[in-house]
Amino acid sequence: MQRTKVKDLLQGAAVDQEVLLKGWVRTKRGNKFVNFIAVNDGSTINNLQVVADAEKFSEETLKDVTTGAAIAVTGILVASQGKGQAFEIQASSIEVLGKADPETYPLQKKAHSLEFLREIAHLRLRTNTFGAVFRIRNTMAFAVHKFFNEKGFVYMHTPIITASDAEGAGEMFQVTTLDIANPPRTENGHINFEEDFFGRATNLTVSGQMEGEVAAMAFSDIYTFGPTFRAENSNTTRHLAEFWMIEPEMAFYDLKMNADLAEEFIKYVIRYALENNREDIEFLEQRLAEEDKNKPQNERQEMTLTEKLEFVVNNDFERVTYTEAIDILMNSNHYKKKKFQYEVKWGVDLQSEHERYLVEKHFKKPVIVTDYPKDIKSFYMRLNDDGKTVAAMDILAPGIGEIVGGSQREERMDILVERMKAVGINPDDMWWFLDTRRFGGCPHAGFGLGFERMVQFVTGMGNIRDVIPFPRTPQNAEF
Amino acid sequence: MQRTKVKDLLQGAAVDQEVLLKGWVRTKRGNKFVNFIAVNDGSTINNLQVVADAEKFSEETLKDVTTGAAIAVTGILVASQGKGQAFEIQASSIEVLGKADPETYPLQKKAHSLEFLREIAHLRLRTNTFGAVFRIRNTMAFAVHKFFNEKGFVYMHTPIITASDAEGAGEMFQVTTLDIANPPRTENGHINFEEDFFGRATNLTVSGQMEGEVAAMAFSDIYTFGPTFRAENSNTTRHLAEFWMIEPEMAFYDLKMNADLAEEFIKYVIRYALENNREDIEFLEQRLAEEDKNKPQNERQEMTLTEKLEFVVNNDFERVTYTEAIDILMNSNHYKKKKFQYEVKWGVDLQSEHERYLVEKHFKKPVIVTDYPKDIKSFYMRLNDDGKTVAAMDILAPGIGEIVGGSQREERMDILVERMKAVGINPDDMWWFLDTRRFGGCPHAGFGLGFERMVQFVTGMGNIRDVIPFPRTPQNAEF
Secondary structure (H helix, E strand, O other): OOEOOHHHHHOOOOOOOEEEEEEEEEEEEEOOOEEEEEEEOOOOOOOEEEEEEOOOOOHHHHOOOOOOOEEEEEEEEEEOOOOOOOEEEEEEEEEEEEOOOOOOOOOOOOOOOHHHHHHOHHHHOOOHHHHHHHHHHHHHHHHHHHHHHHOOOEEOOOOOEEOOOOOOOOOOOEEEOOOOOOOOEOOOOOEOHHHOOOOOOEEEOOOOHHHHHHHHHHHOEEEEEEEEEOOOOOOOOOOOOEEEEEEEEEEOOOHHHHHHHHHHHHHHHHHHHHHHOHHHHHHHHHHHHHHHHOOOHHHOOOOOHHHHHHHHHHOOOEEEEHHHHHHHHHOOHHHHOOOOOOOOOOOOOOOHHHHHHHHHHHHOOOEEEEEEEHHHOOOOEOEOOOOOEEEEEEEEEOOOEEEEEEEEEOOOHHHHHHHHHHOOOOHHHHHHHHHHHHOOOOOEEEEEEEHHHHHHHHHOOOOHHHOOOOOOEOOEOOO | OOEOOHHHHHOOOOOOOEEEEEEEEEEEEEOOOEEEEEEEOOOOOOOEEEEEEOOOOOHHHHOOOOOOOEEEEEEEEEEOOOOOOOEEEEEEEEEEEEOOOOOOOOOOOOOOOHHHHHHOHHHHOOOHHHHHHHHHHHHHHHHHHHHHHHOOOEEOOOOOEEOOOOOOOOOOOEEEOOOOOOOOEOOOOOEOHHHOOOOOOEEEOOOOHHHHHHHHHHHOEEEEEEEEEOOOOOOOOOOOOEEEEEEEEEEOOOHHHHHHHHHHHHHHHHHHHHHHOHHHHHHHHHHHHHHHHOOOHHHOOOOOHHHHHHHHHHOOOEEEEHHHHHHHHHOOHHHHOOOOOOOOOOOOOOOHHHHHHHHHHHHOOOEEEEEEEHHHOOOOEOEOOOOOEEEEEEEEEOOOEEEEEEEEEOOOHHHHHHHHHHOOOOHHHHHHHHHHHHOOOOOEEEEEEEHHHHHHHHHOOOOHHHOOOOOOEOOEOOO
16 A cells, blocks of 8 residues: 555545555543654654554553654554644554664753753654754745746756955855875965866855856846855854855846845745645744743744745835935934944945844835945946945845845946956956956846745744754754 | 846847836847847847848947847837747937947857867856756756655755865865965964964865765754865866865665655756756757757767757666676677676776766666675765665666765764774864764665766757856866
8 A cells, every 4th residue: 555644634635445554643631541742754744643442452562663763564543532733643553663872862852952952963854843944945945946947047057166356255165185284386485276186276156147148148137046155263152154145136127126026036936835834933933932932022933934924925115225224223212312333334344233223123124225335345346326325135135134235237248357356266267257348248137045044934943953854053963 | 217138138138018128239240221130138149130220220329239138128029020039129219338340249140169268268158058057957957846845855055165185085175365375374384274264274065965864863854055075186077176066964874765855856957957958958959959969970969958858857767786787888789799898707996987877878778787896986975785885876878977966974983983994084173063963863775966967968069168157176166
């Protein structure tokens, strides 16, 4: 007989028929007449209840049916008399495929802290919380591809190992096959990277943008979705050394079209999760509500998770220029009462506290801030006619902060080369990037979206380490 | 006015209406009365013809409309009188957005060699051949996600930076933030990796399988699709240092179910490309037919590209055990005439020449070879009852060779630990992997498919460097 998944069984896939269930025991309870075994197979957050009559199954058979054990159950799927589930299985046979010793299996019935579960990231996938998180992550990843596919964007796999640094700075991981204990050296004592695998020094990519721009000049609209790396020693709830980024690049787009696309994209992905992971989101919503009970009244969420997501999907993002944002901040009571830790004036970069004020206090919704001072933004962003600002945009989300960074790209060769030199990049090293301006260049734009930040937003998880299966952070590369 | 893409215009999106076209000039020809400009925007392999009457456009205007230039054209979309296209644009205005100096732009009308185009990988995306290849790659990548999504598999992002080596061997790239010129050392002179970013030595992943197995024990069915790395000094047409791999892992699957899934998957992806990239495939088919003209009769393809793909989609893959395969080889005339370079006997690994004989001469279709001798396969493959073979499978495709490697996994703790030790792996280092057997283990299986090999198969491209945008190979990390 073919196995049927819990998700299908709970939708009444084969009522009053014999079915084969395979999965892992979540709980077992009962009395001397009957045992109730809750089985989960990861297809849904819900368990399927297996009813095992004591007269059919000896204690001997049931003793290994413990939390965490893998079992196969044959029986009739019937409408459930009990509360909490529509269907259950009246078991005729139960086979234990893999035991889970109750003395040593770490995931017992009680709730575990997220910190503890991070230590056993390989097992946390089996909990309700992380099951929900990673089913949602899966849905969102699919939505990313679906969105761009429907729009005719070409998915580009830009290189992971690279000899260039797209941001013109940033701390990078070196990639090498040299013997680090005894590397080859040139006559003057420098490392001889000519003997390295690629014949030069290489790093892990910090962005696929430049290769993406190249591809946009061929396909009009492209996107990347791949891993990206930062070797920053940031032990925060918002940073990973290895994370997944989505970077669309579009020929013939200006900043407004860029912002429109980003807003449409974010709403699409959230809506898709709401439609396809309703139960997972509801579970996480309850989790947050429980968390909130331990917080003082003024720190509790104003909206439930679902309400927050629906609010984002159904409302326009706010759009302000950087200059307007500075005005808002300087006119705020918060500012007047000197509650900002960092300086606020035209020309400074917005700090997290400023972004949060704008998003969470002032607008109470996602905000697209555009036209930042050129000196605090990257060289490749298009210089505005004022000569002071660039056609940049950041999208800030409540509770998360910056979720998107993008810009119209500088397509004018002379200005681009000048700005490269100003930040110390040798234009010759970027010959292929500059070819996009040299040959058939055009106005174009793009953005980068940190996938984990978006998953955080949708799942409500406070720590970015809890939305990627095996997080990579300073001092941590286990699993 | 909003721009319309060539693909939509060629499907008659706005006949007899004014439209805005943006794209790159492929060719310009004409006479003193009229100019014909072929414009491509990457949305399709086909160009849209722009008709520019000499009386409306001065030579001055048209002089920068050269091959490679980016232009914007306004005009009426009309049914075409000429051959080769259904629609064309009667231009009322033409704006050159970015010039492409005919003296220096490398992509002129004449055909370029693939070798030359590899040197300008950033520009080759603008050619018909590579346009077709990467549109097909995009379609196939989407099909990968669509297939698994429809089956309820969870997409897992397994780590790229890892401290473990899933294959138990294999040459790997080191990842480090240490100063290679002057690394910290322990008292005994070894590199002190405790001071490295992750507090230990780390590498780029060679496979996400082990993390995938962990996840399958939570979600039943999962897949990965991400970059994978080999630091092998292989300068061949079949190897990349950085490539994308798809690795599904399924709880409660045996080897046959594994093979069934792999076959269904490959057919699905190919069929999806046939349905969605018909014109691109036809273009590449013509390209191959041209190539064949330069080959001796006996080296030419028996089937066209489309025929080959449809043949694969519409026929069952052949299935043989390794033992049967060895028998076939040893009973072949090829063997009797001593035409195999490498030894054939039970126990040796199949060489490329053997695989090609089986696939291209004997069966003339994809072949699934199962149950290899345990000594030539990985420690994690399930030992068969004969004690000599393991439940492994390789899928071999005509012209490509191995496209899939997979197995039922060894779920029995004692046997697994024994095999680990036999190949020199310390079980303690793999504690989390072994936990999948320790707690709720179950029969399970999975496979890995090299995405580029599959793209090669569908596009007919002979060199794997021509199916990934920016290939990474020994001595080559440009772009």
